[in-house]
Amino acid sequence: MKSRIALASAIGIGMAGAAPAASQPLLPLPPMGFNNWARFMTNISESIFVDAAEALVKTGLRDVGYNRLNLDDGWSTMNRAANGSMVWDSKKFPKGFPWLTSYMKSNGFIPGLYTDAGRLSCGGYPGALDHEDIDWNDFKAWGFEYLKMDGCNLPDSSEPVYREVYSRWGQLIAKDPEPMVFSDSAPAYFSSDNGLTNLTNWYTVMGWAQKMGHLARHSADIQTYPDGNSWKSMMFNYNEHVRLARYQTIGFFNDPDFLNVDHPSYSLDEKKSHFALWCTFSAPLLLSTDLTAITDEEVKYLSNKDLIAINQDKLIQQATLVSRDDNWDVLSKDVENGDRIVTILNKGASAGSLTVSWERAGLSTEALLGGPDVSVKNLWTGETAKTAVASGGITASDVPSHGTAVFRIAKSVSPVTPTGLIFNTLSMKCLTDDESGQVSFKACDGSDGQTWQVRQDGHISSLLRPDKCIVDDQGNILSSSSGDSTDVWSYGVSGNLINGNSANCLTESGDGTATATNCGNELGSQVVALPVGVIVNDNKGGLLSDL
Incomplete structure (x- = not known):
């Protein structure tokens, strides 16, 4: 394995702009549609999908984008045919798969199928191990255009084995001029849901999943119907998801699992x-x-065109955390036309209100004062209002417990600076500035000392001390006025934040001190998340290119 230092070039951090000019990816936008698993599990049948298609048409959900119908585990017989092919269960699917996929396509849907990379699927049905070629060809011949690849029952649970087995599918994708969309569940088997306290393998698997497929399931299954606590389940996946924004890119999506809409434990606000x-x-x-x-x-809420528009925006940015404390998370991102999205989640037990300053939204109050009032649209109500710059920012009022406010700030006279938390994705502690200039990792508290601006020239400063920038002072991380002209930082898909002078990586020491030390291989003390909009440098010479 080659050094991960190569992931980040010495040119520093820049702002990500529009999608690069390239051939159209197979999956340019996140998929929308239906999958049976969280509701029906292996109780799968032809009628479920015919009924789903009819319901999506009748409700108008197909016409707002929900156009995929994906079969999950349990569709096959318990044994393969004599020629090695999988066999659909004719009791569950009496008209057969060619009929079903033709029916789906004739009604405006794209068919998808499930299999497992191991000997057996998670439900105990035949897996694809050592049958990759025949299964790939059969699934395509039956009319499927999307393949979910689960990761149960591989020969062992090591990262090299997962990598070798999944790479077989990567090779099939690479050589097929018309491949299926490939959904890779391998990362889920290395996440913290499996009791792991060292996440290096999780990051490694996410890296090669990004290179060979189109989306990756990265953590626990969402709570299945009707048992359990769905809010707790959803929030677990949410907290895994916010660690991984650096992997999402044009043609590849991080997948936090299904929208289990009718789980009885949800309130309506939680579903929304x-x-x-x-x-x-x-x-x-x-x-x-x-x-x-x-x-x-x-x-009604699943058809909200304003929210679907930011989901399907061509920049496909994964929003990142601006601030976090015990009760509130604030996230932001850009969309293609230059607007800013600000999402405010009330994690607390009671309703509340929160104001997000213009600076936290990635804008400049000074620049905004030179223009008109700011146009802000509430994406739940659809109402647009002119907000005075002097108000200091946007306010989410009376957000219910476990509710969310989403605002779209129209492109303004202000430049946009990537702004938000820098946090260790293992400890989940936030990089924190203070008036003394000492920088450390602490529990996230929503303060300005934990909200960072990452400038186009590679300098990084907190909102607490915007005229000071972080520097590597002989291994100690400080915020200093000298940093404005000296220390440039770069960021890689490895999660390393690398100092351009020392080539050392930002590191969380055991006592929480922020230091700069030799870069390791996706070490828990060194993998950090940065605000979206920061350029993520690819690895051209290491693990990811080896597939």
């Missing part, structure tokens, strides 16, 4: 937050619910 957060992330919107019983309230 689930949807709004996934939209803010430009994450897949795959419904896993009984569509024949979907309510008018559910159809």
Whole structure:
């Protein structure tokens, strides 16, 4: 394995602009549609998908974008045919897969299928191990255009084995002129959900998943119907998801799992937050619910065109954390026309209000004062209002417990600076500035000392001390006026934040001190998340290019 230092070039950090000119990716926007798993699990049948198609058409959900119908585990017989092919269960699918996929396509849907990379699927059905070629060809011949690849029952649980087995599918994708969309579940088997306290393998698997497929399931399954606590389940996946924004790029999506809309443990506000957060992330919107019983309230929020628009925006930025404390998370991102999205999540037990300053939204009050009032649209109500610059920012009023406010700030006279938390993705502690100039990692508290501006020239300063920039002072991280002219930083998909002078990486020491030390291989003490909009340098000479 080659050094991960090569991931970040010495040119510093810049702002990500529009999508680079390139051939159209196979999956340019996050998929939307239906999957049976979280609602029906292996109780799968032809009628579920015919009914789902009819319901999506009747409710208008297909016409706002929910146009994929993906079969999950349990569709096959328990044994392969004599020629090695998988066999669909004719009791569950009496008309067969060619009929079903033709029916789906004739009604405006794209068919998708599940299999498992191991010997057996998670439900105990035949897996694809050592049958990759025949399965790939059969699935395509049956009419499927999307393939979810689970990761149960591989020969062992090591990263090299997962990498070798999944790379077989990567090779099939690479040589097929018309490949299926490939959804890779391998990262989920290395996440913190598996009790792991060293996440190096998780990051490594995310890296090669990004290079060979089109989306990756990265953590726990969302809570299945009807048991358990869905809010807790959703928030677990949300907190895994915010660690991984650096991997999302044109043609590849981080996947925090399904929208389990009808789980009985949710309140309506919690369901709406689930949807709004996934939209803010430009994450897949795959419904896993009984569509024949979907309510008018559910159809209404799932059809919100303003929220779907930011999910399907061509920049496909995954929103990142601006600030965090015990009760509130604030996230932001850009969209293609230059507008800014600000999403405010109330994690607390009671309703509340929160103001997000213009600077936290990535804008400049000084620049805004030179222009008109700021146009801000509430994406839940659809109302647009002119907000006075002197108000100091945008206010989310009376956000219910576990509710979410989402605002779209129209492009203004202010430049946009990537702004938000820099946090260790293992400890989840936030890089923190203070008036003394000492920089450390502490519990996230929503303060200006934890909200950082990452400038186009590679300098980084906190909102607490905007005229000071972080420097590597012989291994100690300080915020200093000298940093404005000396220390430039660069960021890689490895998660390393690298100093251009010393080539050392920002590191969280055992006592929380922020230091700069030799860069290791995706070490828990060195992998950090930065605000979206910062350029993420690719690895041209290491692990990811080896597939």
